Each structure stands twice: as C-alpha cells, then as structure tokens.
Amino acid sequence: MPAEAQERYLRLKHVLDRVPLSRATIYRWMDEGKFPKARKLGYATVWRESEVSKFLAALPEA
Template identity: 50%
Template sequence: MLRRKQVEERTGLSRSTIYRRMRAGTFPQAVPLGGRLVGWRAADIEQFLENPVRYRAPVPARDDMGGTP
C-alpha cells in the first residue's frame, strides 16, 4: 500500500489533481485503511503509470441481490 505522499512522488500529481481524477474515474480509487487514513494499491498505481492518459478506474460491481424482484 502506498500513502498519498508516495503516490504524489511516483505520479508527479498534486493532491488536488489526484482527488479530482479519482472523482472523474481517471485515477485509481483510494482504499480506506481506518479512521482518516487511506492508501493506494501499488499495482493500481503501476497500472495507471503504464498509460495515464487512457487509464480508467474499474467500475465497482453492483450488489443486485438485495432489491425488489
């Protein structure tokens, strides 16, 4: 797991750019670590760095099991 400062160093992106791109789906999502702490999976950041311009975050699977039929 990489912390924000490490992600900033590896990607060259600022904090605000990272969070803006996360909202846009063009940067890997942070993983909650407890409390206010978050981190990013190193593999996700490496995948992003392979092609930052074309990167799209995977869409989380929806839980379709609990709704009305």
C-alpha cells in the same frame, strides 16, 4: 503466502512521489474515474501499489 499475492499499499505522500500530479488533481481525477480510487485502511487513506503502477504505465510518454 506467495509474494505476488501480497498487495502493497501507498499513502498519499508515496503516491505523490510517483505520479506527476498534484494532490488536488489526484482527488479530482478519482472523482472523474481517471485515477485509481483510494481505500480506507484503518484511519489511513491508501492506494493499491499495483493500481498506481498500472495508471503510470498507461500515461503517454512526455
């Protein structure tokens, strides 16, 4: 399988390391459709790395 076809997933800790948001804001924005939706992978809650990267790219520069 080509590397670009393999999706990576991030746990909450790694999402928090990448985005300038708190846990509460991430979950609130998910409910409001402003942040990518989490998925269940077994017992874990995860986000697609590509969706988090796309979200970060769309943020305005500070």
